[in-house]
Amino acid sequence: MSIKKTIFFILSVAVSLVAADYRWGDSAHSIGLIRAKGGEARHPATLQSGDTGYTLIATATVLPPYKGNARVVLEGEPKLDYKIHLSAPVVDLKLHRKPELRNDILYDLQPRDRIALWVLMKPPVLDPVCGMAYNDKFSKHTHDGKDYFFCSEHCLETFRQAPEKYQVTGVRGKYTLAFYDTNTGKAVLSVPVIFKAKGDMHDAGRHQH
Numbered sequence: 001m002s003i004k005k006t007i008f009f010i011l012s013v014a015v016s017l018v019a020a021d022y023r024w025g026d027s028a029h030s031i032g033l034i035r036a037k038g039g040e041a042r043h044p045a046t047l048q049s050g051d052t053g054y055t056l057i058a059t060a061t062v063l064p065p066y067k068g069n070a071r072v073v074l075e076g077e078p079k080l081d082y083k084i085h086l087s088a089p090v091v092d093l094k095l096h097r098k099p100e101l102r103n104d105i106l107y108d109l110q111p112r113d114r115i116a117l118w119v120l121m122k123p124p125v126l127d128p129v130c131g132m133a134y135n136d137k138f139s140k141h142t143h144d145g146k147d148y149f150f151c152s153e154h155c156l157e158t159f160r161q162a163p164e165k166y167q168v169t170g171v172r173g174k175y176t177l178a179f180y181d182t183n184t185g186k187a188v189l190s191v192p193v194i195f196k197a198k199g200d201m202h203d204a205g206r207h208q209h
């Protein structure tokens with residue numbers, strides 16, 4: 001086992017302990033640059049639609065002259081429940097300082113800092129017909145031993161007529177993990193997070209761990 005793999009494993013254990021109620025889900029890795037004028041990730045993080053939990057490991061380097069605090073937000077609809085954890089930069093032993101994460105704000109980012117964020121995401125249960133996120137007015141329907149939830153009688157009836165059409169449920173499309181400088185409100189890094197249905201999964205920046 002390489003050092004990197006060992007460290008990765010230790011971090012995995014630490015993170016799964018931190019977020020005990022989050023299933024250790026499908027994961028993706030992104031590498032980005034934090035810039036005062038707005039930085040981009042090297043490739044979008046791509047995850048497979050339909051899972052009940054996901055992990056995004058977002059690593060980023062702060063480019064000079066950027067200095068400051070940045071709020072990290074996962075944007076997109078329907079809203080995902082998520083938790084962000086900052087891991088210690090154990091890979092780079094030359095680093096003596098590291099930013100801190102409190103209430104989703106990274107404090108004291110300085111040029112050449114390297115950070116690794118673990119974003120644990122839990123998508124809501126969706127109505128498989130219309131895609132609406134679950135609320136307490138939904139009704140449950142069991143089909144083939146699996147539970148489905150519907151916003152209305154109409155959606156349930158549509159499902160009943162062709163259940164095979166609605167087997168794949170889950171969030172789809174583009175979300176963004178955005179880093180906003182707390183002084184200027186400007187995005188200093190935007191990481192696209194894309195949820196794709198099984199059939200659409202190519203090799204777009206997806207890494208299995």
Ligand SMILES: [Zn+2]
Nearest residue numbers: 127130151155
């Ligand atoms: Zn519906």
